Amino acid sequence: MELLERLSSILAESREEYSKVKKVSFKEQERIGNGSNILAVGDNLEFMRFLADERDMSEKIQFIYIDPPFFSKLNYGSDIKLKYGDKKTIPAIKQLSYSDSWKDGIEAYLRMLCSRLLMMKELLTDDGLICVHLDWHASHYARIFMDAIFGEKNFVNEIVWQYKSGGSSKKRFSRKHDTLLLYSKSKDYKFNTLKEKSYNRGYKPYRFKGVKEYRDEAGWYTMVNMKDVWQIDMVGRTSAERTGYVTQKPESLLTRLIMACTDEGDLCADFFGGSGTMAAAAQKAGRSWIYCDIGVSAALNAQKRLILNESDFTIMFGDVDNGKCAFAAEVEEHVSSTSDNIVDVRISDCRPENLSSVPVGEADMAKIKRIIKDNSLQLLDYWSVDCNYDGILHTPQSFRMRDKAKAQCEEKMLCKKKGDISVRVADIFGNSAIKVLK
Numbered sequence: 001m002e003l004l005e006r007l008s009s010i011l012a013e014s015r016e017e018y019s020k021v022k023k024v025s026f027k028e029q030e031r032i033g034n035g036s037n038i039l040a041v042g043d044n045l046e047f048m049r050f051l052a053d054e055r056d057m058s059e060k061i062q063f064i065y066i067d068p069p070f071f072s073k074l075n076y077g078s079d080i081k082l083k084y085g086d087k088k089t090i091p092a093i094k095q096l097s098y099s100d101s102w103k104d105g106i107e108a109y110l111r112m113l114c115s116r117l118l119m120m121k122e123l124l125t126d127d128g129l130i131c132v133h134l135d136w137h138a139s140h141y142a143r144i145f146m147d148a149i150f151g152e153k154n155f156v157n158e159i160v161w162q163y164k165s166g167g168s169s170k171k172r173f174s175r176k177h178d179t180l181l182l183y184s185k186s187k188d189y190k191f192n193t194l195k196e197k198s199y200n201r202g203y204k205p206y207r208f209k210g211v212k213e214y215r216d217e218a219g220w221y222t223m224v225n226m227k228d229v230w231q232i233d234m235v236g237r238t239s240a241e242r243t244g245y246v247t248q249k250p251e252s253l254l255t256r257l258i259m260a261c262t263d264e265g266d267l268c269a270d271f272f273g274g275s276g277t278m279a280a281a282a283q284k285a286g287r288s289w290i291y292c293d294i295g296v297s298a299a300l301n302a303q304k305r306l307i308l309n310e311s312d313f314t315i316m317f318g319d320v321d322n323g324k325c326a327f328a329a330e331v332e333e334h335v336s337s338t339s340d341n342i343v344d345v346r347i348s349d350c351r352p353e354n355l356s357s358v359p360v361g362e363a364d365m366a367k368i369k370r371i372i373k374d375n376s377l378q379l380l381d382y383w384s385v386d387c388n389y390d391g392i393l394h395t396p397q398s399f400r401m402r403d404k405a406k407a408q409c410e411e412k413m414l415c416k417k418k419g420d421i422s423v424r425v426a427d428i429f430g431n432s433a434i435k436v437l438k
């Protein structure tokens, strides 16, 4: 049957899926600072059900942004640099970050999206806005479903985000934009008008009565309400905000949306969070945030980025297939310590507990095995130490992160011991584990 004829059945099947979401309890694993925001690792449908049922979050989120897989039929991976052998050799291994290939085709993709949109509607405040970020592959179908779920009358904008990077073809115009669908839940939604420069024709002054004009190096302009076509560069190779996550979006894109759709202190959520761009932008703009991603390596990327951003958040794990990391850690007397309380915590081994679950190809697996034999600490990506472990939740005061350029992570940390010490370690694949060192 033609897809067009199947659309209403897809919506009905998505409603069915939404009404029967598995109940999963998301467990707190690590608290950074006061833990006020949430970084969740797990399937977003289960996580949203958890938020609504266990955290009483229905109608509590002011702005939801999602950048889901686009139905591109591709697998996305990133290169991780590793040193081995003579220590000068730094090969890269290709790690799968997430898959956007759908063996059951577009219907399965649309059901995945729609069941989640229904759940998002439940979490959105009555005056809230939702933004769905897609491209030419599926945005036309998503718009039909958004009309059906949120109501045609609640369509707010179709924003075109135009960029320069990516390939081109001689057989068509270069595809250089994504589509962001903005919908409200009611007609009384919150929206802050943003302004932008509009250059005068010929960059010359108009001198109209009552119109304020400005001038910069390009010429004369007025300030107008922002339009729905945005030219914003992709995150550059050398940009400070680059995390290495394959489909990372620019923070300035998210900042614009957040400033328009929320006020300071409002709660924003991104349920396909990737490298944490929305959370990072929300944090900088003084908003609270919720992040979720099913990929342990995406979540680890976001976690490191948000720690560097000085964010407070709680890390929660759902029923995700999160591999464990096997590691060895010990507490040593600090060499020059004059006080009994100053100790060194040292990591001496770090490897995925189960190599068969590591998302790399055969050739890369051989490199990993060799590295484990040589010096497994090269697989260490992140670790944190809580020197006053309360017996319940790992609440670290100190962190170490892998220096990507040097392909290494410091393996020793000084700490002022106040009680038991807990250590959480993650390897470069996002597998992690916690241990208490007595």
Ligand SMILES: C[S@@+](CC[C@H](N)C(=O)[O-])C[C@H]1O[C@@H](n2cnc3c(N)ncnc32)[C@H](O)[C@@H]1O
Pocket (backbone or CB within 6 Å): 042, 043, 044, 045, 067, 068, 069, 097, 098, 245, 247, 248, 249, 250, 271, 272, 273, 274, 275, 276, 277, 278, 292, 293, 294, 295, 298
């Ligand atoms: C396009 S990326 C998001 C990129 C992100 N906006 C950024 O700036 O880094 C899509 C993300 O959705 C995640 N994802 C896919 N299916 C998911 C699901 N069911 N639950 C949670 N996350 C999911 C993938 O792991 C991937 O990281």
